[in-house]
Amino acid sequence: MDGVEEAIARAAQLFSAASAVVCLTGAGVSAESGVPTFRDAQTGLWSRFDVEELATPQGFERDPGLVWRWYMWRLQQLGAAAPNHGHAALADLAGLCGDFLLVTQNVDDLHEQAGSADVLHLHGTLSNYRCAACAAPHQLTIEERRADSPPACGLCGEPVRPDVVWFGENLPWDAVEEAVAAAQDCDVMLVVGTSGLVYPASQLPLVAKQAGAAVIDVNPEPGPISTIADIFLQGRSGELLPALARAVAGRRVNH
């Protein structure tokens, strides 16, 4: 067995022995679907766009049209993206484990499209919209998607915004609470495709580790999560996660 194969076999062993697994995903899991990450050099969104202008409430107040057009561009990009083998493998893994909670920082719905149920979205989703002032939900029309500026809320007339978490904003409290409780209670924390730089999601692997869980990190690059991980599966999630799911399924057949 080479190093990766051996690491996958060890990871599969941990999965087989676990009664509760939490998986935390970031932008990297969708990279092989053609969805850009945020911090990868050259290709990451934050290397090409200004986070202050596009992903803060102050940026939206200053120039709602600019923010609107950027999110409508991303929504269009997502419309053309399909789940990859990594998303599919996570849906398979859920069926092979006892309790399996999928927590994502991603605003796409590629996990759901791949068949994962009950996905906890810590940063909201790009398919939901709400009034920036009164928070009333808003259903986008095709014309609004193509417009240069956000529609007005039907109730109060203020601009509508994507229902995603911007920098400086609180995460949905229920989702954070559920994710932290699950991290404290799990036997295995599988972390996939995140730089581990954005609080509070970045703390979940640490919470799990401190509570005694094994941490497995899947990422082509080492980072803050791989340094605390018990197993670092270095490579692309679209390749490594299917191999992991096969190894876990194989152990079930053989035991």
Ligand code: OAD
């Ligand atoms: P980042 O862009 O910070 O990190 C993406 C990670 O994915 C990096 O560690 C890459 O090495 C890794 N990666 C790239 N290709 C991969 C592949 N094929 N398989 C596996 N991993 C791969 O994205 P996040 O960590 O998700 O927040 O960023 C966290 C948050 O910062 C996002 O949710 C977003 C952003 O600003 C908000 O919008 C609130």
